[in-house]
Amino acid sequence: MHTSTLIIVLLGLMSLAYYMGRKRSLNLVSGRVRDLHSLPSYYGLLTALWCGIPAILLLVVWISFEGSVVTGLVVDSLPQETQNLPPERLNLVLNDIRNLATGDIVSTTVDENMQQAADHYARLQGISHMAMFVAALSLAILAGFIAHRSISRQQRARNRVEKAVNFFLLSSSTLAIFTTIGIVLSVLFESLRFFQQIPVTDFIFGLEWSPQTAIRADQVGSSGVFGAIPLFAGTFLITLIAMVVAVPIGLLSAIYMAEYAGRHFRSLAKPVLEVLAGIPTVVYGFFAALTVAPFFRDLGASLGLGVSSESALAAGVVMGIMIIPFVSSLSDDVINAVPQAMRDGSYGLGATRSETIRQVIIPAALPGIVGGVLLAVSRAIGETMIVVMAAGLSANLTANPLEAVTTVTVQIVTLLVGDQEFDSAKTLAAFALALVLFVITLALNMIALHIVRKYREQYE
Amino acid sequence: MDEVINRNSTIARELKAGSGAEVGMQVLNDSQSSGTVGDIYVDDPRMTCRNVNVYYGDKQAIFDIDLDIAKHQVISMIGPSGCGKSTFLRCLNRMNDTIDICKVTGQIKMEGQDIYDGGLDVVPLRASVGMVFQKPNPFPKSIYDNIGYGPRIHGLNDDKDHLDEIVETSLKKAGLWEEVKDRLDQPGTGLSGGQQQRLCIARAIAVSPEVILMDEPCSALDPIATAKIEELIDELRENYTIAIVTHSMQQAARVSQRTAYFHLGKLIEVGETDQIFTAPRHRLTEDYITGRFG
Numbered sequence: 001m002h003t004s005t006l007i008i009v010l011l012g013l014m015s016l017a018y019y020m021g022r023k024r025s026l027n028l029v030s031g032r033v034r035d036l037h038s039l040p041s042y043y044g045l046l047t048a049l050w051c052g053i054p055a056i057l058l059l060v061v062w063i064s065f066e067g068s069v070v071t072g073l074v075v076d077s078l079p080q081e082t083q084n085l086p087p088e089r090l091n092l093v094l095n096d097i098r099n100l101a102t103g104d105i106v107s108t109t110v111d112e113n114m115q116q117a118a119d120h121y122a123r124l125q126g127i128s129h130m131a132m133f134v135a136a137l138s139l140a141i142l143a144g145f146i147a148h149r150s151i152s153r154q155q156r157a158r159n160r161v162e163k164a165v166n167f168f169l170l171s172s173s174t175l176a177i178f179t180t181i182g183i184v185l186s187v188l189f190e191s192l193r194f195f196q197q198i199p200v201t202d203f204i205f206g207l208e209w210s211p212q213t214a215i216r217a218d219q220v221g222s223s224g225v226f227g228a229i230p231l232f233a234g235t236f237l238i239t240l241i242a243m244v245v246a247v248p249i250g251l252l253s254a255i256y257m258a259e260y261a262g263r264h265f266r267s268l269a270k271p272v273l274e275v276l277a278g279i280p281t282v283v284y285g286f287f288a289a290l291t292v293a294p295f296f297r298d299l300g301a302s303l304g305l306g307v308s309s310e311s312a313l314a315a316g317v318v319m320g321i322m323i324i325p326f327v328s329s330l331s332d333d334v335i336n337a338v339p340q341a342m343r344d345g346s347y348g349l350g351a352t353r354s355e356t357i358r359q360v361i362i363p364a365a366l367p368g369i370v371g372g373v374l375l376a377v378s379r380a381i382g383e384t385m386i387v388v389m390a391a392g393l394s395a396n397l398t399a400n401p402l403e404a405v406t407t408v409t410v411q412i413v414t415l416l417v418g419d420q421e422f423d424s425a426k427t428l429a430a431f432a433l434a435l436v437l438f439v440i441t442l443a444l445n446m447i448a449l450h451i452v453r454k455y456r457e458q459y460e
Numbered sequence: 461m462d463e464v465i466n467r468n469s470t471i472a473r474e475l476k477a478g479s480g481a482e483v484g485m486q487v488l489n490d491s492q493s494s495g496t497v498g499d500i501y502v503d504d505p506r507m508t509c510r511n512v513n514v515y516y517g518d519k520q521a522i523f524d525i526d527l528d529i530a531k532h533q534v535i536s537m538i539g540p541s542g543c544g545k546s547t548f549l550r551c552l553n554r555m556n557d558t559i560d561i562c563k564v565t566g567q568i569k570m571e572g573q574d575i576y577d578g579g580l581d582v583v584p585l586r587a588s589v590g591m592v593f594q595k596p597n598p599f600p601k602s603i604y605d606n607i608g609y610g611p612r613i614h615g616l617n618d619d620k621d622h623l624d625e626i627v628e629t630s631l632k633k634a635g636l637w638e639e640v641k642d643r644l645d646q647p648g649t650g651l652s653g654g655q656q657q658r659l660c661i662a663r664a665i666a667v668s669p670e671v672i673l674m675d676e677p678c679s680a681l682d683p684i685a686t687a688k689i690e691e692l693i694d695e696l697r698e699n700y701t702i703a704i705v706t707h708s709m710q711q712a713a714r715v716s717q718r719t720a721y722f723h724l725g726k727l728i729e730v731g732e733t734d735q736i737f738t739a740p741r742h743r744l745t746e747d748y749i750t751g752r753f754g
Contacts, residue, residue: 341595350585364599
């Protein structure tokens with residue numbers, strides 16, 4: 001039997017427990033629900049929870065410790081010389097044993113000892129599984145039975161079920177928080193390893209980026225220079241171009257949608273803008289690389305300008321188009337949040353619509369718009385797919401949008417794609433870049449959210 | 461008897477204005493059909509409303525209202541919630557234009573000029589018929605810019621000094637100058653509720669209107685701020701014509717010379733404030749002011 005079978009059996013037991021608990025509570029009062037403390041379904045739920053949760057917890061604990069216990073026992077049974085191997089080598093042997101036991105391909109030739117160990121492993125695993133099954137099922141039945149017996153008229157089933165629900169909600173929300181913390185910590189620690197090899201100042205203030213390092217001593221190759229400034233400069237250049245495209249178009253379309261457009265136009269244009277937001281970034285990426293970039297190159301050629309075929313301009317413009325719906329829907333919300341009383345006050349003084357928008361609505365909505373734009377900036381900085389496909393790889397330090405530049409995200413991708421050794425500065429540099437990028441976008445988001453929130457308070 | 465004289469004088473004036481005898485007759489007939497009790501007409505009107513109907517989509521909110529608004533007088537409009545008094549007030553400077561589904565029929569004239577005439581621009585109309593709203597709504601700008609907003613968009617100020625003067629006189633007229641003269645550069649939203657409402661009145665005054673419409677201007681204010689605004693309304697009567705919608709009958713009695721009672725979209729009774737509150741002619745008016753409903 002597989003673990004999934006066990007879970008299905010447990011779910012079956014839980015439904016049974018629900019049914020039994022509900023029935024018992026009804027029997028206790030011979031069908032008069034008002035005599036019970038809680039509704040019958042709460043007694044059912046409580047019994048089902050008692051039946052399921054301890055067993056599932058046991059399952060989780062068992063599965064997480066099963067591997068190490070079984071492996072420990074197998075190692076003890078191995079010959080002495082194998083046990084004395086260095087940890088990495090021992091791990092390889094253990095891997096082979098596991099593969100042999102499950103019937104996968106083994107890297108070395110199989111000898112007597114190996115085969116014995118594999119059989120031992122398989123046997124132990126089988127016993128452990130069996131024991132887990134028996135333990136989990138009996139715990140489920142036992143706990144369910146006790147819960148069933150303890151049902152009484154005064155039992156506060158509703159409150160206990162609410163408490164359990166409360167706990168589930170809490171654990172779901174903390175899961176997301178812990179995941180975030182985990183990601184941040186892993187990036188942080190890998191970055192620290194990087195900074196042990198390359199000084200922080202060289203990384204942050206270095207003007208040259210050339211991450212190629214010689215892997216073996218006899219290899220010819222550069223020693224690697226990790227100056228992040230060209231990458232961040234490229235990122236900001238592309239972001240700037242994207243913002244130059246997205247902010248005016250997004251803002252003006254939001255103003256039109258919120259203040260001028262009739263109901264018909266709005267009902268047509270809003271979904272279309274949302275379609276724009278729904279296009280996968282990879283599609284924008286090849287649109288940029290295959291359509292927009294050649295177009296700019298040819299246009300440049302006809303004007304006598306040398307435009308790189310992977311220009312920052314192409315990537316930036318397409319990224320800007322991608323962000324338009326983001327800017328416009330955020331600004332639309334903020335503009336709509338400006339109280340009607342402001343508009344009335346202005347119209348009542350004889351102001352026209354455009355005077356009202358320019359002099360009252362935009363100033364009133366400005367903090368919110370700025371917040372929305374900052375959120376869009378942090379999205380543009382973190383955007384990867386478009387720049388991977390449309391921006392270049394060479395780390396030029398330039399402010400000319402017609403040249404190829406590279407961005408932080410592109411470099412992270414190229415550093416980590418393919419076979420890597422995880423202790424070289426080249427690979428670890430990706431984590432350092434990620435850390436700085438994370439800090440920048442986090443700061444931008446926090447500023448933006450702060451501004452947006454402050455603005456909300458102003459009117460409510 | 462009074463009524464007849466008033467009516468005749470209106471007809472005479474309409475004739476003089478060149479609208480023709482037919483219009484005069486129609487006014488007479490319609491005023492009878494609308495069924496309003498009391499003195500609809502005055503000798504010296506700033507605005508005249510004839511046959512005004514307002515629809516929100518398919519729903520009719522106002523039925524056949526005829527009313528004159530006299531110069532240098534405060535007219536208050538009272539009535540239970542949803543009776544159409546605010547809607548009617550908003551017709552007087554075409555604020556209902558901002559509501560898509562709202563349709564106004566009939567005739568509202570200001571100094572003989574039909575304000576719903578297709579060729580008329582609402583910009584100068586709203587400059588000459590200012591409005592103060594229920595909730596104080598200063599712009600999120602400085603006190604100075606709040607007042608300067610209207611004069612600037614209408615190009616009323618010749619230079620900076622002139623604008624300073626307009627701001628000062630407007631604030632003085634609104635009785636706010638002494639309280640804010642040292643902090644004109646601070647945001648108008650930072651003032652207290654009563655000060656904000658007086659700021660809004662000053663803002664309306666700054667474009668030199670002839671009529672000021674007030675839509676429950678004190679309903680968001682405490683009694684002390686309310687008293688100040690009422691005092692102000694009384695002073696403003698000297699230079700402006702004021703139409704005020706209010707829920708408070710005491711307020712109507714205190715500040716207005718004429719009172720109009722609305723009920724379910726119809727103008728039930730209009731007359732001198734004293735007479736309305738002491739000797740109402742219509743049963744509905746009497747029921748309302750004696751507190752039997754509303």
